[in-house]
């Protein structure tokens with residue numbers, strides 16, 4: 238009989254943007270599975286308590302450290318990598334989660350607005366992947382999980398900058414899976430549909446109360462934990478034959494797949 242291995246215990250993972258939302262759920266899920274996590278956000282006041290909560294939790298075997306790091310700034314990412322190695326000795330898993338957007342028509346996005354979103358989503362992923370990847374290539378390999386979006390797979394109005402940056406993350410994932418396979422590094426991607434997080438609530442003004450249960454299969458918004466579970470799978474040996482893939486997690490499959498369908502803005 239085959240004994241499946243979804244175990245992440247003893248691994249060291251960096252999770253960017255983990256003070257709230259999907260990143261926080263990923264950090265908690267990996268730590269509950271026994272992984273040590275180095276989590277970052279732009280504010281120690283926001284990310285520090287998350288690390289404390291993980292370290293205090295009875296059901297989390299892994300340890301957490303918090304690092305203040307703006308992933309748009311390469312020198313700060315280098316510090317995140319250095320502090321992770323100093324604390325835990327290695328980097329086995331990198332989750333490029335930090336990201337965000339504003340919704341605006343293409344013609345109303347200034348050069349700086351475009352640069353801001355590309356820096357936040359794509360260039361941050363490049364910084365983290367190059368710098369953590371250096372540690373992985375010099376060591377025994379690793380696993381990288383990138384956060385894209387259904388908006389990186391399908392067009393949606395107001396999402397030109399965000400969609401372009403998230404589409405580029407999918408192609409970067411595919412390319413690195415090929416280039417770094419020889420170093421024992423697997424690179425995969427998750428493309429969530431609409432997930433209830435503080436960021437989405439801020440961007441779209443969605444009420445954070447009354448979440449439908451995970452068991453509901455009708456059109457609904459997703460839970461951050463439903464993305465965290467996919468990431469945990471990709472970070473585990475169970476995904477050993479997955480490389481360069483993008484897993485879409487968006488609830489009910491529909492013809493067009495855009496987030497505005499999730500919101501009921503189009504059929």
Ligand SMILES: CCCCC/C=C/C(=O)SCCNC(=O)CCNC(=O)[C@H](O)C(C)(C)COP(=O)(O)OP(=O)(O)OC[C@H]1O[C@@H](n2cnc3c(N)ncnc32)[C@H](O)[C@@H]1OP(=O)(O)O
Nearest residue numbers: 336337338339340341347349350353436437439440496497
């Ligand atoms: C159909 C719905 C799909 C929803 C999909 C959701 C995807 C997610 O990822 S949601 C979860 C992520 N969380 C967030 O997005 C948080 C909310 N957003 C923000 O906090 C910010 O917008 C930011 C982090 C994305 C950018 O903040 P910051 O770095 O502080 O940037 P600035 O405010 O300084 O602005 C830089 C630049 O961008 C222009 N700009 C900002 N907002 C808008 C806007 N709504 N419309 C047009 N342009 C905008 C701003 O004017 C600046 O440009 P310049 O004026 O030329 O300097």
Ligand SMILES: NC(=O)C1=CN([C@@H]2O[C@H](COP(=O)(O)OP(=O)(O)OC[C@H]3O[C@@H](n4cnc5c(N)ncnc54)[C@H](OP(=O)(O)O)[C@@H]3O)[C@@H](O)[C@H]2O)C=CC1
Nearest residue numbers: 254255256257258259278279307308336386431432434436
């Ligand atoms: N929620 C959704 O519907 C979807 C989300 N996604 C993607 O999932 C990821 C997480 O989204 P979500 O949880 O909703 O986002 P939230 O806005 O709720 O959380 C974003 C997190 O990233 C951190 N962060 C933001 N900017 C930076 C930065 N420059 N450096 C370091 N940390 C930063 C924030 O912390 P702080 O403010 O403390 O710095 C926060 O912890 C993003 O990449 C997003 O694009 C994809 C598809 C759908």
